[in-house]
Amino acid sequence: MYTPKFILICVSSLLFSASYNMLIPELPSYLSSMGGAKYIGLIIALFTLTAGISRPFSGKLTDTIGRKPVMLFGAMVCLICGCFYPILTTVYGFLLLRLFHGFSTGFTPTATSTFVSDVVPRERLGEAMGIQGIAFSTGLALGPALGSFIKLYFSYSVLFYSSSMVALLSLVLMMNLKETLPKKEQFRFALLKITRKDIIAWEALPPAIITFLAYIGFGVILTLIPDWSEAVGFVNKGIFFIVFTVSSLLVRFIAGKFSDSYGRIKVIVVGLLLLLTSLFLIGYLNTKSGLMTGAAMYGLAMGVVSPALNAWTIDLSLPEQKGKAMATMYIALEAGIGLGALCSGWYYQETISRIPLIMYSCSGLAFVGIGYILTVKRNIITNI
Template structure:
């Protein structure tokens, strides 16, 4: 199962995720210095908006032109945007770049998931997605800590340019990767015209609903946790991301085949329940002990959830429309993160830091419990 193509894909994913993730902890303060404090919630929301809007297109292109070209396009966008951040120093310019940057995650992960599903046996998809997720999680774990270190030790510009360099490396790895789609077509602009049945894959509805409810919490965490870190006296605002991702890595290493053996839904019931506990813990966090406990629980939940829900989507999809099914799943991810980020930003501006965080984390815990209820009662 673990071919050279698979390992190259894993390394490329590590570099790609580290690229866009390393700047996340520093962007709220950067936007505030530009004079856009009231738009902090849009940092994640705009990024996820274009990511979500591009999903149906990336799904169709993945199923027609091929997996590799779509992966390469996503890395190119990430490379260009990372390079341009130091030069767009107005609020409008920054927010526009965040909008464009979202095309990167709206394309590459869709094609990557379809590629992995193509090259591994169906009964080992959970394990394969877990291994791919291991590299993804390492990128998302190390990225924020590296970004904050670069910003503190050198400059914000150094962080942006390092982000761009990581994206460039992720492109170079893909150059010689063999295509897995059998009947490829040359790209033409007519492929960007979508019919109604090409926007959304109905077979992916159960994963869509669950991931939409779960990912609200990620939008909240991305928007709020940097402020919570500062209020607790933690200087490196990226450490929460590192701790939760390291916990995610540990879970993936130990339980990578759990959904292959015990089923997708039973594992999702456990992971979503742990997510609810993590967000409830953040509600009442007034000490570093609770803060790090919540980080570990949050990482454990996503360490089980991410590979399982991706494998579940692949199970439910048809081979000919696998890209569309993956795109549908990722639409839920982007929509949930975007809604969570906007809601958290609004709550912080409306009620202040302390009350805004309390309500944001509480809403996240409630939606996670709603996802548990859906998994239990959903139509079979």
């Protein structure tokens, strides 16, 4: 399984994740400094809006022109956006750039997951998704911590240009990958015509629904944790993301193997139980140690759920439409993140006392996810 292709895609995934996540902790204060505090919820919501809209296109293109061009396009968007943040210094310019920046995650992760499924043995797919998730999550942890460090000692402009440089490194690694789609087509604008049948892979709907419910909480985390961290006494707003990701890394490898051995659904249920508990604790334990406890458990939860959902999506997909299936799952992911960010930002309004109730609500949605997956379990026919 550990071929040069697989290792290269994992390292590239780490850098890609770090490039845009390193901005997350500092964007709320950056937007507020421009007079846009009331638009904080749009920082994530606009990003995920275009990411979600672009998923049907990225899925179709991944299955037609190839995995590599789709990955490269997303990384190029990250590189360009990092250069433009210091230039577009108005609130509306910033929001427009966030809207465009979302195309990065709308394209690259869809093709990356499909690429991984092409280059690893089928019987080790869960394990492979777990390891690729480790790489992506490492970027998720290192990015915010590095971003906060750069802003603390330098400036916003240095932070934005650093984001572009990391995206460039990811791009260079992607360029050294060999295409894995056997019969690829040349790009033509007709491929951008999307019909209803191109949007959703109905066979992948069950994992997509669970993904939606699970990632609403992630949208809330991205939007509110910087302020919640500051409220409980942390200077570096990226500490939560470090603890969350380290915890996630520790469990992903094992969880991926377990989903290969014991089935995706059993592993997902365990992950959802951890998720509802962690979100409740994040809201209830409003101290430094309490927040870190919640962060650690949240990392365990997402480390268990994420690779199993990715592998389950591939299990249910049609062989020639794996990109479409992954795009369906990612549409649900982006919808969940965007809805969580938008609603929490709208309700929050810089009132710290409202954060616990928001976290409790997300915990309840994880419980709904458990009920759903147990209800439909007997109707799902797979070979796992």
